[in-house]
Amino acid sequence: MSIFDTDQKLPELELSPLQKERLEYRPSICDSLQNLEGIDFQENGLPLTDAAIVPSFTQLSYRKTVIFAKSEKQCAPLKVGVVLSGGQAAGGHNVISGLYDALIELNPDSTLIGFLNGPGGIIRNKTLEITKELLANFRNQGGFDLIGSGRTKVETPEQFKAAHHAVNENELDGLIIVGGDDSNTNAAFLAEYFYSLGCKTCVVGVPKTIDGDLQNEAIELPFGFDTACKTYSEIIGNIARDCISAKKYYYFIKLMGRSASHITLECALQSQPNLALIGEEIEAKKMKLSDVVQQLADLVKDRSKLGFDYGVVLVPEGIVEFMPDIRALILELNKMLARGSADAVMLERTFNALDKINYVISKLSAETRDSYKLLPQDIQLQLLIDRDPHGNVQVSRIDSERLLMQLTRELLTRTDPSIKFSCQPIFCGYEGRSSLPSNFDANYCYNLGRLAALLVARKRSGFMVSFGKLAKPVDSWEPRVTPLVAMLTVEERDGKAKVVIKKALVDLKGKAFADFAQKRTTWRLKDQYCQRGPIQFFGPSELTDTVPLSLVLNRG
Numbered sequence: 001m002s003i004f005d006t007d008q009k010l011p012e013l014e015l016s017p018l019q020k021e022r023l024e025y026r027p028s029i030c031d032s033l034q035n036l037e038g039i040d041f042q043e044n045g046l047p048l049t050d051a052a053i054v055p056s057f058t059q060l061s062y063r064k065t066v067i068f069a070k071s072e073k074q075c076a077p078l079k080v081g082v083v084l085s086g087g088q089a090a091g092g093h094n095v096i097s098g099l100y101d102a103l104i105e106l107n108p109d110s111t112l113i114g115f116l117n118g119p120g121g122i123i124r125n126k127t128l129e130i131t132k133e134l135l136a137n138f139r140n141q142g143g144f145d146l147i148g149s150g151r152t153k154v155e156t157p158e159q160f161k162a163a164h165h166a167v168n169e170n171e172l173d174g175l176i177i178v179g180g181d182d183s184n185t186n187a188a189f190l191a192e193y194f195y196s197l198g199c200k201t202c203v204v205g206v207p208k209t210i211d212g213d214l215q216n217e218a219i220e221l222p223f224g225f226d227t228a229c230k231t232y233s234e235i236i237g238n239i240a241r242d243c244i245s246a247k248k249y250y251y252f253i254k255l256m257g258r259s260a261s262h263i264t265l266e267c268a269l270q271s272q273p274n275l276a277l278i279g280e281e282i283e284a285k286k287m288k289l290s291d292v293v294q295q296l297a298d299l300v301k302d303r304s305k306l307g308f309d310y311g312v313v314l315v316p317e318g319i320v321e322f323m324p325d326i327r328a329l330i331l332e333l334n335k336m337l338a339r340g341s342a343d344a345v346m347l348e349r350t351f352n353a354l355d356k357i358n359y360v361i362s363k364l365s366a367e368t369r370d371s372y373k374l375l376p377q378d379i380q381l382q383l384l385i386d387r388d389p390h391g392n393v394q395v396s397r398i399d400s401e402r403l404l405m406q407l408t409r410e411l412l413t414r415t416d417p418s419i420k421f422s423c424q425p426i427f428c429g430y431e432g433r434s435s436l437p438s439n440f441d442a443n444y445c446y447n448l449g450r451l452a453a454l455l456v457a458r459k460r461s462g463f464m465v466s467f468g469k470l471a472k473p474v475d476s477w478e479p480r481v482t483p484l485v486a487m488l489t490v491e492e493r494d495g496k497a498k499v500v501i502k503k504a505l506v507d508l509k510g511k512a513f514a515d516f517a518q519k520r521t522t523w524r525l526k527d528q529y530c531q532r533g534p535i536q537f538f539g540p541s542e543l544t545d546t547v548p549l550s551l552v553l554n555r556g
């Protein structure tokens with residue numbers, strides 16, 4: 001297969017006046033990365049000590065990198081490949097722009113190629129050459145459509161071989177992997193594999209996910225989180241204004257964030273709803289589904305006493321997995337209906353929905369059977385049908401906002417039938433992933449791309465790029481380069497020990513949660529909704545250059 005063998009058909013989208021205006025935006029570059037030629041990295045060699053990780057990484061030493069040694073080095077032309085992995089996040093096109101501009105700055109004969117439609121594009125060696133002309137229509141734009149994305153993982157020995165073949169065939173000096181915790185775990189393994197084969201391709205990770213759950217000492221925030229939260233908070237603010245005008249509905253708003261409630265916490269701080277459920281708190285307090293429903297019914301009753309038969313409730317997408325009873329049910333269902341199991345086959349052959357449900361009830365243990373029976377029928381069915389290729393329940397597809405609405409209504413009808421409870425479900429999801437990136441994400445991503453290019457130029461492999469002091473103006477952001485292996489740990493997944501980058505959950509001891517916990521008592525009964533309005537690109541910097549409130553509170 002030849003280099004730049006592509007079947008990618010770029011959509012011919014018509015750009016709106018705002019999109020055209022955004023093409024002209026010049027992202028700010030932090031002071032430390034102004035002059036790329038003058039920068040090199042110094043390393044402190046520290047041995048990898050984690051006994052569980054060592055056997056998988058004999059090549060990558062656990063290096064602490066001290067960035068900013070002076071350099072006089074001339075850079076030869078570089079060939080670099082980039083891949084976008086997982087769900088969209090605003091700013092992906094700016095990672096590519098920052099990468100491209102930096103490569104050309106380092107040597108005008110450098111080339112950048114994109115692997116198409118996610119890591120699957122590496123395995124199949126499907127590429128697109130990224131040129132100045134091509135990029136011209138994608139700068140500061142939302143989405144990932146220039147090269148696409150995908151959720152295929154590079155995991156099997158055959159896939160590793162295919163990846164090696166692709167980088168060799170394309171003679172790549174570097175492979176930039178833009179993704180979340182899983183994709184960057186993959187990046188560490190690929191870097192190790194390429195090293196062991198003496199392959200020159202450096203692997204560099206870039207932290208992406210709107211969910212905000214790729215955070216640690218080195219990574220203050222993955223990109224895309226800011227834009228998604230601003231987009232959702234705009235919607236929540238508008239809905240709250242409608243709510244307080246019509247005074248007749250409870251709006252149950254589900255927000256994306258499969259495994260952590262960072263988005264819900266940030267949106268709560270920005271929009272000040274009557275109630276925001278935080279999964280991590282529910283888990284810490286061991287609240288069952290019935291406890292959460294009771295909490296909701298109490299809210300409705302208390303507000304009703306004040307004459308408020310309306311309200312705004314935020315629900316994180318992954319909420320049910322934080323409830324011990326529902327988590328136990330999901331785990332049991334995952335085991336029972338694992339792909340190819342006798343029960344899974346039996347269920348496939350059963351066409352009637354009620355028969356499916358009854359079959360599962362007959363198979364569940366006594367404890368989980370009761371939890372399952374508590375659920376409304378559509379959710380019972382959803383748990384059986386919406387399963388991923390391994391047979392696992394797709395938690396993000398569960399209509400948790402409808403589930404909570406329905407159970408709250410049932411409880412109120414039983415206990416306080418006179419209370420008025422009309423509600424509307426709303427899902428804030430995909431629209432937050434591909435919005436025009438905020439200035440914060442546009443700048444952040446451009447700088448991430450720039451730093452990734454520099455790592456390849458200095459032949460450093462197996463690192464993640466990030467920035468410190470993100471709550472400060474761009475000039476003072478601090479570039480960080482962290483060994484991917486330093487982020488790895490061993491966790492049990494599907495009953496097996498697996499090397500992974502740990503997902504960061506909401507820190508209940510953190511300042512952002514504390515601030516929220518202190519204010520929420522007032523928000524519960526007094527309506528203090530805040531309408532932040534749309535993301536601003538023009539005007540005073542107080543409007544255009546805001547950063548996530550949780551970032552300011554936790555890291556500011």
Ligand code: FBP
Pocket residue numbers: 085086087088089180208209210211256257258317396433
């Ligand atoms: P990533 O972790 O890959 O960035 O994706 C996050 C996310 O946006 C979740 O919040 C959501 O549950 C999921 O993607 C939806 O994925 P899909 O595009 O496969 O429906």
